[in-house]
């Protein structure tokens with residue numbers, strides 16, 4: 001009798017991949033990064049079944065900004081943020097958050113597939129509360145944080161419901177709140193809105209922007225929707241095809257909150273057109 | 286409630302009625318020797334006297350207690366072990382064959398061995414039943430833990446949960462449906478083994494012993510009653526677990 005599911009693989013330990021001693025060229029690169037950098041990625045390499053997805057990849061991510069990651073299908077956007085967040089081990093390289101490793105950093109992660117990310121056996125409120133117990137802060141402070149968060153998200157529905165009693169958008173909101181309740185140093189979002197209807201997307205974008213602007217969290221957002229990538233970003237990170245490199249970084253400085261009106265502004269259109277140009281060039285290569 | 290809805294509700298009883306009808310006809314037409322097949326009415330009378338004057342209720346209760354004891358022991362041993370085994374693929378692979386082998390060994394084949402170890406008595410019956418049930422439960426728990434989808438575990442890890450907390454807070458709950466499958470099969474197997482043990486291992490009570498006894502003194506009505514009582518017990522236990530699962534795994538299938 002076959003007893004094990006074929007697709008079985010174990011959960012990788014967080015931060016399991018330790019960096020090897022850097023080569024001289026790398027050692028030099030390690031010491032240089034722009035002011036205001038939060039996350040430094042150096043010499044990152046990752047191969048899946050013999051195919052390199054990343055080979056000696058370098059990147060600096062600024063502190064307190066929202067960076068959108070955009071690139072061709074399968075270029076390794078999820079792989080990148082999974083490696084940075086410590087979910088996925090990498091083969092070589094170094095990723096540091098202000099000199100710390102992922103497991104020493106408070107991280108929030110929002111999955112695309114909220115249905116398989118929230119805990120259906122817990123009420124929404126307990127889902128949001130869950131990560132607080134690992135922070136080592138007193139009970140009263142935990143409750144205060146929870147209350148503050150609920151207030152800033154202006155939650156309109158009953159958080160005592162179970163996730164399966166809620167709409168997709170509400171579940172994803174719970175998932176976002178769970179990621180933010182710990183006051184993360186870095187927030188990762190992997191296509192968080194792609195499974196939701198447009199009205200819900202608009203609503204969640206608004207709430208998320210508001211809280212992120214209030215709290216100045218370093219944020220990495222993967223999006224396959226260029227409009228969204230530009231609209232929410234302080235900076236759009238455009239990636240090449242595999243082996244993946246940074247194709248271009250575009251700044252977008254429009255005032256917040258950004259709404260549907262922002263997306264018809266000249267500035268927006270200029271950045272988006274440039275992004276499209278780079279994207280098409282990279283896809284054709 | 287309208288008539289169609291009422292009829293729909295009664296539909297599951299049709300099979301029972303048909304069975305009783307066939308039984309009555311077989312008896313009335315003497316298709317089977319009436320000594321071997323008493324009428325339903327005779328069986329019902331035997332049931333009533335068994336409960337009011339005889340030891341039917343007591344035998345039933347004894348079998349329930351033995352089954353529940355062996356089941357409880359099996360759960361206490363097998364669930365934690367199943368989690369540990371299932372949590373590590375390497376560990377599981379190393380013991381998979383051994384477990385699968387014992388699981389495939391009929392528990393009844395272990396009676397003599399357990400008799401030597403525990404002697405003729407209560408302990409042997411419970412031990413063999415617990416052994417059989419534990420293997421079934423262990424296997425299902427380990428399987429459930431291994432097959433649990435990974436994303437929620439990753440979510441917990443990234444939130445800072447230590448490994449053992451991921452196991453207890455996420456993986457175990459994620460595999461709850463499979464754990465319940467194991468517990469249901471486990472309690473059914475425990476009942477089978479207890480009944481057999483009551484038949485053959487020096488018992489003075491229990492439903493198994495009652496069936497055997499009735500056969501020896503050729504009290505056919507009482508034998509049917511004991512068989513039906515054992516069937517009802519098995520059915521009730523299964524039902525309890527289905528209801529318990531529905532309550533506990535309230536998120537299942539949603």
Ligand SMILES: Nc1ncnc2c1ncn2[C@@H]1O[C@H](COP(=O)(O)OP(=O)(O)OP(=O)(O)O)[C@@H](O)[C@H]1O
Nearest residue numbers: 048049053071072073074075076077078079080224
């Ligand atoms: N566990 C894995 N095993 C083998 N190959 C993988 C694995 N995960 C990802 N890949 C491959 O690595 C490449 C990058 O995958 P990744 O999911 O990071 O891409 P992506 O940019 O997020 O794509 P998408 O736009 O579809 O979300 C893909 O070609 C994918 O097939």
Ligand SMILES: [Mg+2]
Nearest residue numbers: 077078079190
């Ligand atoms: Mg992806």
